[in-house]
Amino acid sequence: QKEVEQNSGPLSVPEGAIASLNCTYSDRVSQSFFWYRQYSGKSPELIMSIYSNGDKEDGRFTAQLNKASQYVSLLIRDSQPSDSATYLCAVMGAAGNKLTFGGGTRVLVKP
């Protein structure tokens, strides 16, 4: 079992719709959770961090965390073609020594 799992996609979303991305993790004592966006050929860019159960909203992005289910998700509202990228879920363990990344979900927003 991979430590952090994501559906590789591609997730095809019409412009203006909501994109929903999911991530599960295996280490129950993980403390910090992150979503990064990575455009092709570029470096990852942090878009959201979440530390406690519930929802966290930032602009068009909402992160949701459920530690009991070991599940974290990202919603992108009013999806734009510029949101087309790979979204990486990352988890920081209790030791705080490293981020463990999922394989990423490729999102395609079609005009």
Place this chain on the structure above:
Amino acid sequence: NAGVMQNPRHLVRRRGQEARLRCSPMKGHSHVYWYRQLPEEGLKFMVYLQKENIIDESGMPKERFSAEFPKEGPSILRIQQVVRGDSAAYFCASFRDRADTDTQYFGPGTRLTVL
């Protein structure tokens, strides 16, 4: 403020040669992570360094790979006797201190191609 810098941005090596990848963290940052990203895959942790210290190298291959972060100068990831499977993008990320691990800034990466 200059961001995290990596050089070279692209590096081509033949099998058996050495590759040296450099990472200059953001000003004031004394912690560096190195990650490797194979084509169409996520980032894999390699090593976590603090100036003059290796904190966690659990992601480093046992042979041919080494990393350092000297008191002065950039962090260096060194790959000896490269093989085709080493072809990947190598990213470093820096942050100020242990309390700021959630505020990692990634460099642009070095794309290594082994012929």
